[in-house]
Amino acid sequence: MAALDGIRVLDLTHGVAGPYATMLLADLGCDVLKVEMPGRGDASRYMNVSTRFESQIPRVGGDYFMSINRNKRSVTLDLKSERGADLARHLAGKVDLVVQNFRPGVVERLGLGVEDLMAQNPALIYASLSAYGKVGPLAGQPGMDVAIQARSGVMSITGDASSSDPIKPGVSLADFSGGAHLVIATLAALVQRGVTGKGTHVEISLLDATMSMLSNYCVAVRDGHAEITPMGSGHPQLAPFEAVRTSDGYLVIAPGTNSLFRELCRVLERTELTEDERFSSNPKRVRNRRQLIDELEIEFTKRTMAEWLVTLERERIPCAPVNTLREAYDEPQLVADGLLREVVHPELGAISQLGAPYLMGGELLPIRMPPPMLGEHTAQVLTELLDLTGDQLQELAEADVISVLEDLPHHA
Template identity: 40%
Template sequence: MKGALEGIRVVDLTRVLAGPYATMILGDLGADVIKVEAPGGSDDTRFWGPPFQNGMSAYYAAVNRNKRSITINLKEEKGKETIRQLVKTADVFIHNFKTGTMERLGLGYDQLSLINPKLIYCSITGFGETGPYHHLAGYDYIIQAMSGWMSINGTEQSGPLKVGVAVTDIFTGLYAAIAVQAAVIAREKTGRGQKIDLSLFDCAISTLVNVASNYLMSGEVPKPLGNDHPNIVPYSTYEASDGLFVVAVGNDRQFQALCELLEDQTIGADERFRTNASRVAHRHELNGRLNKELKKKTRAEWQQLFEQKGIPCGPVYTIHEAFQHPQTLARDMIVNMEHPYVGTLKLVGSPLKFSETAVSYRLFPPLAGEHNDHISPLNDMEE
């Protein structure tokens, strides 16, 4: 079966995480992604490690499959002209250079759309192309700090903490993949391409979702709650006799079902815990009492009991435990790709499962310039 984006060509001038994650998704869906770097390789993640496997960094391998690689010197007119020629038959052009850089190179949207009016041009920057910070570069850590994300992670004792994965890059990569596909659909109706102005900062603000809505509605500045939920109780991490697990009670019925399993029946009878709103108001006392009760059994014992009652819960796994879990394996979330120089690469599989246009793993993460002899304006444009 052909991929959903079979026949879509993407000229990819992105590096590090947000852009490469977006273009990997497009590549997984069948698009022909041409990764463009400076001679020698200018994607910094090629050198971010350890770990390395025969010279390839795990970071680079994570987000660069299903791409072909060419190297071009954009400081030379010949290199810029090569890009212009590639753009003639491209559907998508995507970059994550600082605002204004591509325009100075003669590769901005206004310039390239004259060559190909159907071109979808996606610009990924730290703060977007307007506003007082439009000129600044964007780094996930900085964006987590400035968007408020760090302020709601951790506890009042720990102070602000960043998320363990560069989530604002990932959010932006996902939004970029969505935006590009939406623009492809719009082009089918209008016959014209368009420009997408996407920023890490905007995407981080957007993905605050209910926390942002809480603030906008109440005017109260959210405090860091650790593993607690700001709107629901009990919805946190608790201690069983053999380790930590999460209980996610979403309504009053589930809470009463939980209370029926506890030795201390006074918890369910306490008026302060009857409704979610009152539980939120008395979260510290309730969580303390629940922890005392939940320490009396193992995680597996609680999970069996909770599942019988329809109470959502799950153990806190390490990354190793998560990747060894039968659910991970059953869903093909680990894939092996054979690389002629690197050997067998273990990569995270795509979560996208289609009944007709299945995701495919066609191309291993390329070496810098690996396809220079196969992709050029002279020999590739009519493929």
């Protein structure tokens, strides 16, 4: 049995952060009911870079949607209509958890706010995710991942040391950290409910979640008056801890302790560097980083990256190649530990998925279902939970309150 088997979630989220959070909950065993707009669906269905899936939007969805929505059931409801919102309220009475990421004030206008839903279901856990939260000068303002990264300062410390251009990391840091923190808080709320029998309101802002990822700089900047600037692959508080040149490319080295630094110098046959006053402690190595890297690269450029990788791994000195994404997804380690998996989609066949990055009882969490097609489970869920008849479903579909999979255009 999965850890959260029997927990049902009404997922009112869209985009990236919310759906990522509810996918993690689904991976843990929750029955996630993903509510989408009839005929259109979640905005992430349109987020796509590979031409293979363009003709399948929105019925199947783009590659981004398919990466963060497995193990869910898709239910289409027009929440802007009174009947659609009423159906959502009835579903909220049948679930343990509601997750929403509308801007503050939107769900209240729809009659789906925390007070509305907890009044009818006092044991409900209601989780809200927004860009900036509901208090402060930015409350209610929209905010996407790149805007959050800019405001948080992440973009000011990312990039090459020789450039002042703002650089966004290649990962959606704000969205994924916000989603992960929402899951952590929600799991705590479930434990608390097990003790008190009462639900609660969990609130996460993307800005706060992103700032929490910068915790290691807070004391340095606010109390130590340090200036943190872009350092390429380097680390402001550790050295050496970055990519170094070899004869045919780059290799990342991370000897993050004095003992590992001594081991590295031994392997390089440069033990005199450990006696050099400039490099005798980590704070000194940080201050003299450029001189240290220059000395190390004299040795690293004598051999290839692959040769150094074998040598350093044999000596258990932390290191890694600088992979492309394609190389990373083909890493033997990912294949060996089962993170990279496949699920069979009813229209696409086998598609790749990165599974949940943890084991439970030594076992991988199962991928029970592929990412759902738009409205794939509307009839199933409304019949199962609200006892709607076929005639009632047909009437709702004709009124555009719902759509079912058959209503959408099919692309061969």
